[in-house]
Amino acid sequence: MTTADNTATFPDHVPPELRWDHSLEAFNSELDDPFMAAARLLDGPPIFWARDALQGAPGWVIARHALLQEAFVDWEHFSSTPGPGLMKLLGIKLNPVNFDPPQHTAYRKLLTPLFTPKAINHMESAVRDTCDRLIADFADRGSCDFISDFAIPFPSYIFLALMGMPVEEAPKFFAWEQMMLRGETVEERIGAAKDVLAYLEGHLARQKTKPATPLMEAIVNGQLADRPLDDREMLGMFYTFYTGGLDTVYGTLGWSMRYIADRPGFQRFLRDNLDQLPRAVDELLRLFSVVCTQRRVTRDFTFHGVEMRKDDIVAMPIYVACRDPDAYPEPHEADLGRKTPMLAFASGPHLCLGMHLARREIRIAIESFLTRFENIHIPDGENYTYHAGPTFNVDSLPLAWSPTT
Numbered sequence: 001m002t003t004a005d006n007t008a009t010f011p012d013h014v015p016p017e018l019r020w021d022h023s024l025e026a027f028n029s030e031l032d033d034p035f036m037a038a039a040r041l042l043d044g045p046p047i048f049w050a051r052d053a054l055q056g057a058p059g060w061v062i063a064r065h066a067l068l069q070e071a072f073v074d075w076e077h078f079s080s081t082p083g084p085g086l087m088k089l090l091g092i093k094l095n096p097v098n099f100d101p102p103q104h105t106a107y108r109k110l111l112t113p114l115f116t117p118k119a120i121n122h123m124e125s126a127v128r129d130t131c132d133r134l135i136a137d138f139a140d141r142g143s144c145d146f147i148s149d150f151a152i153p154f155p156s157y158i159f160l161a162l163m164g165m166p167v168e169e170a171p172k173f174f175a176w177e178q179m180m181l182r183g184e185t186v187e188e189r190i191g192a193a194k195d196v197l198a199y200l201e202g203h204l205a206r207q208k209t210k211p212a213t214p215l216m217e218a219i220v221n222g223q224l225a226d227r228p229l230d231d232r233e234m235l236g237m238f239y240t241f242y243t244g245g246l247d248t249v250y251g252t253l254g255w256s257m258r259y260i261a262d263r264p265g266f267q268r269f270l271r272d273n274l275d276q277l278p279r280a281v282d283e284l285l286r287l288f289s290v291v292c293t294q295r296r297v298t299r300d301f302t303f304h305g306v307e308m309r310k311d312d313i314v315a316m317p318i319y320v321a322c323r324d325p326d327a328y329p330e331p332h333e334a335d336l337g338r339k340t341p342m343l344a345f346a347s348g349p350h351l352c353l354g355m356h357l358a359r360r361e362i363r364i365a366i367e368s369f370l371t372r373f374e375n376i377h378i379p380d381g382e383n384y385t386y387h388a389g390p391t392f393n394v395d396s397l398p399l400a401w402s403p404t405t
Helices: 025-030 034-043 065-075 086-090 103-115 118-137 146-151 153-163 168-180 186-209 214-220 231-262 264-271 276-289 354-372
Strands: 020-022 047-056 057-064 143-145 291-296 301-303 306-307 313-317 373-377 387-388 391-395 398-403
Touching: 020 025, 020 291, 025 034, 034 168, 034 354, 034 387, 047 118, 047 313, 065 306, 103 118, 103 214, 103 231, 103 264, 118 146, 118 153, 118 301, 143 146, 146 153, 146 391, 153 214, 153 231, 153 264, 153 354, 153 387, 168 186, 168 231, 168 291, 186 214, 186 231, 214 231, 231 264, 231 276, 231 354, 231 373, 264 276, 306 373, 354 373, 373 387
Parallel strands: 020 047, 057 313
Antiparallel strands: 047 057, 143 398, 291 313, 301 306, 373 398, 387 391
């Protein structure tokens, strides 16, 4: 990791040794594996200022597990209320993601009963049915592109079912999200974000008349202590499920299946010990934590010797923290005996609301492939492709297999 030269423009409060004249996204894309590329940050300072920390915006980057865990809990200094960005341009906040306590707590309380382990148990049959239908389309071929044939549609269909939306909308929603995250120009990203908002506004109007699912009913009838939710608050919840429901599970599934396909011994172990899948899923979530989230500094203060200023943006690359050898010895390989909890779902008040559903989706998907197919592998002469933006996603993953005997 190299720091900036003296001619680069950086805020005065950033000391020269913490100035990094680089794009985090470009740096993470330099190797065949973005997680290994990002892990190089662990050789540098624990906190530094990047010229491009998040989609062109400069800011601090926290590159250690212990510091990131501390920052997640310290919402009084590291606020989730957004700075400049797409949501601010749209005039909404992701709800409850972009709120701090006590507002965050009140909003989350409305949604939590629908995402407890018990509630997810009631969804398992529908998740398995979705998984089975997708696999049936390519099982007899002996091969597939895991991403386009399974990893993208699988969580998308589950999201649409939660939201009471027709399954035919999946390709449009996914295209909009990819444009929001990967559009080449700001105008393209804004245009996609506006298209999503317009669709969600129409969906909200329909749900107010007749809620299609328990989640929709909970949102449109949601009450705070002294009043019902207003339209902007409800749209913020809709948008949160949209952004969270499509991208992160698809990303983790793609990287996890690539890992399994590359390691026949690990694959055989899981197939022969399906009772170990819950531990394996947590370890795969640690290995392939695909997200870099962000916070905003609420006031001038010193964090572990670094002078931060009010409204500084802070990038929080979970994919770096989860490869920190100080927290996880042998961090680049799966170890089902690890004791340190993984950080893939963040921590503190913003612990991921949908973590139990995500775990269940990933476990069911991996189990379904392992019980149907043997010798899952990437065919000779083929390879995967990926992109490393705000989330790390596999774009294509060719797989082949033999049927189980």
